[in-house]
Amino acid sequence: MTFAGHNFERGRSLLEMMERIRAFEEQACLAAERDQLVLGAIHPSIGQEAVAAGIMYNLTTEDILLSTHRGHGHTLAKGASSLAMMRELLGREGGCCGGKGGSMHIADFDVGMLGANGVVGANITIAAGAAHAIKLLGDDRIVVDIFGDGAINRGPFLEGMNWAVVFKLPILFVCEDNQYSATTKTSSMTAGDGAAARATSLGMRSTTVDGNDVELIADTAADIASRLRAGGPPEFLHAKTYRRTGHTSFDPATYRPANEAAEEEKRSDPIKRQRAVLEAAGMSEADIQSLHENAQKEMIDVLKEAAETPFPTNETAFKDVQDIGSPAVEAY
């Protein structure tokens, strides 16, 4: 159904996904701070949900995604189970990675999610390689590789992007620019005109978008995906957003102006913006509210269930290292 030229079903589903991501991360933060159940660091993407929702809307389960330490949203939007993800954050059995990876290493190969990564920028060459294999195998899938604004100062950014162009690979590189690299304003450490300019210099078509406008991101990603599926060369998307939380859930972010995050929330929260879009398109307030409530309920239940799940059995510490010379046989 379209209303006033607007694809209503898509808009609704984009909002629904953003609500689910937000609710997941709110519960994850509570699990970390209130319940002390999250065992390691988590990097919330609160305020950045539009990037995940807008891009993943255009991917199939078979398409490939690689993500970062701040990857809950991308992973959920790619189709991973919220329960398996929450269990992973809590280090439990039945987590995406059996409790062995935690938040920074979540992967779900069944939905084409080839891993978050604890090493900034490392996913760029790996994603190029996934696209390389797709081309070698003659598949028609595409790859999306997401990294932060800090990653563009690492070597693999150049090596991986050059590789993709040279081999004409079906891959979309996304720089999810939240303006910060840990405690540093990224612009203060980045020479030249930034991410998109660097991509352009390699001959890559690059597009810069408001990263908090989920409809725009979904439109842009749809165009790019269809060009890639038609055999087009790799492309670059620079999505400008803002990191509303600290670097980790525990970081009070005292290194930036006290009101910066609050102002940003007021000015450009992607969920509020999409609610307004849908309201204008005729969605009732009750329907909009129910998306919020359903998402909240899902994630509250998920946290409860994850917290009741046992830790993995000790033997799994020696499982899945390698077949040849496995520590399950002999660790010394």
Place this chain on the structure above:
Amino acid sequence: MPKLTYRDASLAAIQHSMRDDSTVWCVGEDLGRGGVFGQYKGLREEFGDARISDAPISEAAIMGAAFGAAMIGTRPIVEMRFSDFALCATDELVNQIAKARFMFGGQSRAPMVIRKPMGLWRSSAAQHSQSLESWYAHIPGLVVVCPGTPQDNYSMLMAAIACDDPVVYLEHKGIWDIEGEVDFSKKYEFGKAEIRREGTDVTIVSWSNTANLAVEAANALSGQGVSAEVIDLRSLWPWDKEAVLKSVAKTGHLVVAHESVAVGGFGAEIVATVAEKAGHTLKGPVRRLGAPRSLVSYAPNLEDMLRVTSEMMVTAAQETLKKAS
């Protein structure tokens, strides 16, 4: 049985594997022209440029991209040109490839062979001569092998390509031209040492080209009435403890020799294992030979200062036997 060089044995292994399995492909710098040591010669003509793929001088991308490609259904053979340059791809190998299967709870595999020609090679100096096998043996998730003969460079490469684990494949670049008979039907089993020469008086454990020198040492020792057993470990992870312990139980004397730096080298692991499990059966002090913890030079006489020779192994064997009586 054909007589092949160490180089051509590896070529045959790749050719046979690529004919059998269309998902096997090679990627690295200058492969289209046959590779810097000629170890890919003629493959481009048979398999085309997609499967014998040239790469930019981007070691991190070669390693990382091959890994990405390995995770979704291909079996890349990665060429690092010189093992020294593989250090530019250390994160990709150590933090990504070695760990992915475990970190992702068993969801992924990285069936890839990472070829890293290593070792001393006529005046190549410090950045083109290293042997870092003990580094890789230290990394859980990696299989580490060091073939030293044409036969092994065929059978072990075949096995490495068929293996679902990432295999760090360390060929010695000083021996590309050595020749030997190669039986294509011979299968290599990971973690199985080869007894290169049987003996009863002293055990010499080695690998890679140093195992060839150990055979020479054993020949020299036999002229002096000393019967040396030479064990070529061939793979460092997993390594054949049983073969070493069994031999030491027989001889009571152990010499371990490798080209890489002695300090923190894999020889220390072998000696420690023998000390722990069979120390009481030793009849003389253990001798461990490796390079001094110094850097490889360009001038041949200086380069030789770091070399472990067969003469040194003979002396070491004599010493452990003498101290016993």
